[in-house]
Amino acid sequence: MPIVMSLREAVLHKVHGKSKSGLREMIEGSIDAQEAALPGLGVVFEVIWKNIDRTKQDELISVLQGQLNQAEPTPLK
Template sequence: MSITLDLRQAVIHKIQGHSKTELREMIDGSVDGPETALPGLGAVFEIIWKDLDPAKKDNVVTMLHEHLKSSAPGPTTSGI
């Protein structure tokens, strides 16, 4: 019998039981890290997003919008 985990389940399974310090280290190590870490960060962000109240979601969106507005576009290698 084979058990198949989707990405979300795999990320949650991998980080369950981690201390706050370990979670912070995982996030810090993934930010600006290899692109292979991006799906995991997305799954972690999804967990956080689902627990935010609407005002905090607005704050996150505002922070992202301001950052994107003030950031000069850089070269992309993905063609996006």
Template sequence: MPIVLDLRQAIVHKVHNKTDADLRDMIEGSVDGPEAALPGLGAIFEMIWKNIETKQQDELIQIAQQHLQSVTPTPLS
């Protein structure tokens, strides 16, 4: 019977045992990259979010709010 990995497991498998430099390269290569990379970044963010304290979550929310307030959304067509 074939083994089926869900997206989260596939992302963990891809980044498991990577060096800090490898992980940075993967993230930087995904930022502003193809949209297909976004689920991977989302899975990594989810892992971080679930394993940090509420205070750190609040700090991330504030950073996100600051950046969201500084951009103008492109109109949807």
């Protein structure tokens, strides 16, 4: 009988038990990689977001807003 997992469950299963350096390698290897890696980063971000306090969430939002405001948007085709 096949095991059926959601994407979220599959990502969490894949990263469970990784060392700090293993997690860093996974994150850095996903940055600017094929778009298939983006959902995995989303799951990792969700774990971070749910487990940090409001102050750290606000800090992340500030960094994100600052970087997005500096970036040139890619023209839509």
